[in-house]
Amino acid sequence: MQNKIYKKQGGSIGSFVLDFIQSIVLALAVFVLLYLFVAQPNEVKGSSMVPNFVDKEFLLTEKLSYQFGTPKRGDVVVFKAPAGEPCAAEECEYIKRVIGLPGDKVMVKGGQVYLNGELLNQTFLPEGVISEAGQYSKEGVEQTVPEGQYLCFGDNRQHSRDGREFGPIKEDLIIGKAFFKYWPLSSLGLVPTVRF
Numbered sequence: 001m002q003n004k005i006y007k008k009q010g011g012s013i014g015s016f017v018l019d020f021i022q023s024i025v026l027a028l029a030v031f032v033l034l035y036l037f038v039a040q041p042n043e044v045k046g047s048s049m050v051p052n053f054v055d056k057e058f059l060l061t062e063k064l065s066y067q068f069g070t071p072k073r074g075d076v077v078v079f080k081a082p083a084g085e086p087c088a089a090e091e092c093e094y095i096k097r098v099i100g101l102p103g104d105k106v107m108v109k110g111g112q113v114y115l116n117g118e119l120l121n122q123t124f125l126p127e128g129v130i131s132e133a134g135q136y137s138k139e140g141v142e143q144t145v146p147e148g149q150y151l152c153f154g155d156n157r158q159h160s161r162d163g164r165e166f167g168p169i170k171e172d173l174i175i176g177k178a179f180f181k182y183w184p185l186s187s188l189g190l191v192p193t194v195r196f
Helices: 015-037
Strands: 039-043 058-060 074-081 093-100 104-110 112-115 149-153 172-184
Touching: 015 074, 039 172, 093 104, 093 112
Parallel strands: none
Antiparallel strands: 039 058, 058 172, 074 093, 074 172, 093 149, 104 112
């Protein structure tokens, strides 16, 4: 016994248009769900993360990790600018690296960063980078990161407005973790994992 397939004859233009619209709506719905809950594109603006991220680089920020866990030291995170920052009213986003977790003690002293009493080995930075103190991270003063907050610094310490100035950020400001660079093609690839 053979199976037979019958070709549908004479579909109307109206049904074609309806099918097309349904396909577009479904694709948009999937895109919106992915954008809201899985990943979003971001463009790096400025030099605060040089040399690891440069101006006009595009990357994907994934959001799932922090739905099931919390940021870790060394993660590169994208977060909403905290209140009081110049662009906070415009809801701009920052990209920085997590240095201190809740309960960590962080100190900037003599151009170096100390984490829980020990000099932080920042292998992700070029040799000779100086970490200057700021409004929050005052020279030689140890600060404890409050519960539910994270202290984040830019990699280009001398050209970054970051947690040294505005202090730790609340967890609910964090959008996600930078995980994949896709433009320009010369920088294509996963964002390296750094732990300390």
